[in-house]
Every structure is written in C-alpha cells, then in structure tokens.
Amino acid sequence: MPQAGGLNLKTLFVPGPYDNLALPLKGALGPNANLSSLDYGTLSDDTSQLAARSEALVLGPGAEAACELASEDGEIQFVQFTGCRQSSLAVNALQANGLTVANAAPVIAPFVAEHTVSLIHAALALAGQRARPISELVIGIVGLGNVGIEVARHFAEVGASIVYHDIRTVVQGYATEVGARRHSLDRMLLNADVVSVHVSDTPHTPGVISDRELKLMKSGAVLVNTSLPEALDESDVAQALASGKLGAVALGVMETYPDSQPGPLSGQDKVITELSDATDREVVLKAVAALVAHNLKRVEAGDPPRGLIDPVGFPGVGDPSFWSSRLAPRQP
Known part of the structure; x- marks a missing residue:
C-alpha cells in the first residue's frame, strides 16, 4: 500500500x-x-x-x-x-x-553565473581594463542558456551592450529582456570586448573557440570559460596569449592531462583559474x-518538471546562427 x-x-x-x-x-x-x-x-x-x-x-x-x-x-x-x-x-x-x-540548471545557473561575473571582472583587471566603464563594454555570450542569460542580465543592468551566439533559437523573451542582439559566432567575436563561453555538451562543443576564432577576436579582449573545458583549444589559447592577441583568460574549468601533467595554460601570468563545481x-x-x-x-501528478530540456535542433540556411564558423562552410 x-x-x-x-x-x-x-x-x-x-x-x-x-x-x-x-x-x-x-x-x-x-x-x-x-x-x-x-x-x-x-x-x-x-x-x-x-x-x-x-x-x-x-x-x-x-x-x-x-x-x-x-x-x-x-x-x-x-x-x-x-x-x-x-x-x-x-x-x-x-x-x-x-x-x-x-x-538542475534552474537552481545551479545563478551560482555559476555569479562565479562567471567574478571571473570576468578579475580578467578585465588583469588585462589592464579595471578603470574602463562597464557601459563601454560589449559582452559576448556564447550560449544564451540558463547561465548565459544570468550573466547577460547582470551586465545589461550596469549598462554593457550584450551580443550572443547560440545554435538554438533562444526564447525571445530572454533576449529581449536584456537587449541582447543575436549574431553569428564570427560577428560576435569581432565585436566583443569580453567573450564568455556557456556551451552544453554537443558534437559541436570541442574546440568551438580555437585558432581561427581567436584570430577574429578584438586585440586585448578577454576570454572566460565556466562551461566545459573542451570548448577551448587550450594550446591555441596559450598562443593567443603569447602573441598579445588576448588580454587575459579566466577559467572555471580546465582540461586534465595524463599523469597530472600541467596543461598549456597552467602557470600563465595572464590566466586566472578558479576551478569550482557549484x-x-x-x-x-x-x-x-x-x-x-x-x-x-x-x-x-502529470505536470511538467522545472528544468525541462528542449530537444536540440540545428539551424538551417537563413537562420542567423547558421552562418557561424562552426555550422557553415568557410575558408580557413
């Protein structure tokens, strides 16, 4: 019974x-x-x-x-x-x-977003942009999901411009709420002072930010990742730092290497690592x-749960996100 x-x-x-x-x-x-x-x-x-x-x-x-x-x-x-x-x-x-x-994204996202915002501010300071008004910044969000929207909301409230790239069509109310403009990945990288990565585990995730994408970024821009370590090609990121292309990098996640060997971003002067699992x-x-x-x-009771995961579909020709560096044929 x-x-x-x-x-x-x-x-x-x-x-x-x-x-x-x-x-x-x-x-x-x-x-x-x-x-x-x-x-x-x-x-x-x-x-x-x-x-x-x-x-x-x-x-x-x-x-x-x-x-x-x-x-x-x-x-x-x-x-x-x-x-x-x-x-x-x-x-x-x-x-x-x-x-x-x-x-569990609805309850975890605010804590991850809080961590991300802290890393963005630290990275800006490390890049020598501590005194720059937030209202002058363009914040680029790769993946406007539960965490991405929280980060976007924070910076929109203090006057930053928000641009984002997402392979999905984001619920319109989210983007409108923070005044976010949807761009292809390439266009977003060209315009953003800060690139914050919030991708999920899809076939397109590994190396979504690699050499080609890094070369598109503004000189002196900062890069932050608190989603999945494989989203960044860490060797390419290290080269972008060495060349002065990137101003600073902040990581909440990092790749692990065999026998606990240090990775290409370990011990770098312009890299902040605050590894944290919310x-x-x-x-x-x-x-x-x-x-x-x-x-x-x-x-x-027969009701839908919170945090319901929508099926992930990939955009077709004509969708603004189709013309990204990962989803459309392009020249190297």
Whole structure:
C-alpha cells in the first residue's frame, strides 16, 4: 500500500563517484519516498531488474552515463540529471524514446553565473581594463542558456551592450529582456570586448573557440570559460596569449592531462583559474535536492518538471546562427 504523504513514484537514484547529494535528496523527499539507490560503479545482476521496476531515474553528477538504464522496454518515463553537463546526444536518445528529461540548471545557473561575473571582472583587471566603464563594454555570450542569460542580465543592468551566439533559437523573451542582439559566432567575436563561453555538451562543443576564432577576436579582449573545458583549444589559447592577441583568460574549468601533467595554460601570468563545481556547495546541494523532489512530485501528478530540456535542433540556411564558423562552410 502507498504510504500517505510520501512520493509513490518508484525512483532509482544513481549517485556520482564524488556525489554528496544522497543525504539532502533523502531529506527533501521524506522518509516515505519510494526511493532506491544504485552504485553504478559496481553493477550487479540485480541492476537491470531494479531499473526495470523503476518509473523515474535520478542521476548524480558524474553518473550521467547511467542514463542507459532508461531502456526502451523499461518502466522509466522520467530522467532527472542533477547537474547541467549531460550529453545532448544522450538526451536526444532519451527523448526519442518518449522520455521526459530535465536537469538542475534552474537552481545551479545563478551560482555559476555569479562565479562567471567574478571571473570576468578579475580578467578585465588583469588585462589592464579595471578603470574602463562597464557601459563601454560589449559582452559576448556564447550560449544564451540558463547561465548565459544570468550573466547577460547582470551586465545589461550596469549598462554593457550584450551580443550572443547560440545554435538554438533562444526564447525571445530572454533576449529581449536584456537587449541582447543575436549574431553569428564570427560577428560576435569581432565585436566583443569580453567573450564568455556557456556551451552544453554537443558534437559541436570541442574546440568551438580555437585558432581561427581567436584570430577574429578584438586585440586585448578577454576570454572566460565556466562551461566545459573542451570548448577551448587550450594550446591555441596559450598562443593567443603569447602573441598579445588576448588580454587575459579566466577559467572555471580546465582540461586534465595524463599523469597530472600541467596543461598549456597552467602557470600563465595572464590566466586566472578558479576551478569550482557549484554542486559541491551545501546551499546548492540543498537547492538541487529540493528541485529534484519538486520535479518528481510534479511528474507523478502529470505536470511538467522545472528544468525541462528542449530537444536540440540545428539551424538551417537563413537562420542567423547558421552562418557561424562552426555550422557553415568557410575558408580557413
């Protein structure tokens, strides 16, 4: 018999390898929740049976690959990622099988945006532009999603001009709210004093900012990345710094190298590194747990969850974002 006041939706939680979400999630769901946990790193013969009996799948940071447990012939109808870095290809596959998919971007984005804004100001100071009025700056946002819009909103409120590039058609209200103008990637790079990267995990993400894109940027511009480390070609960025093309770089994420060898941007005078995972903070963990509990209850009631992930489509000819350096044929 279902227990009154509890979550009856049969939910399987797969924590990541360094996941601290389990206790906050259990607290948010309450003692009567129909919740099972699975260590994805030590799969057993019971794994498939446990997944087959579940109706919802919650994946901790680092456990995104476990989305394969939501197979076509199972009972799982809802997949909740507790981070923001899930693969678009994995999400598209889940959605193609009729599953509802959400992530925790609505509650994580403000914290990542706060970190990004701090890095932008630090990078501007390192580039010798501390005294320059913000109202004179053009802030370029690569990816106007949950984090990008928060960063854009902050700088729009203090008078900066906002331009952005996104392969998706952004919800119009977002761009209008901050007065953001949509450009191709090339045009945005040519005009921006600050380029802030907020891309998701898609086939186009690796090296989206590489040698060609760096050569298009304004001389002395600053580059900030708090999304995915592979979005930047770090060797090309190091060369742009050495040549004086870039004024400064600020990173919230970096590539890792074999045997803990330093990367091309390690120890650079004009590079700020403040590596931070928002989901490690207690206040964020509690917010994520509350969101997950809220979403499970909404799905159980037949309502859409917060953080619902829209299918990612790629633009066609005629869309302004088609004429980017990554989506259109171009000369080197």
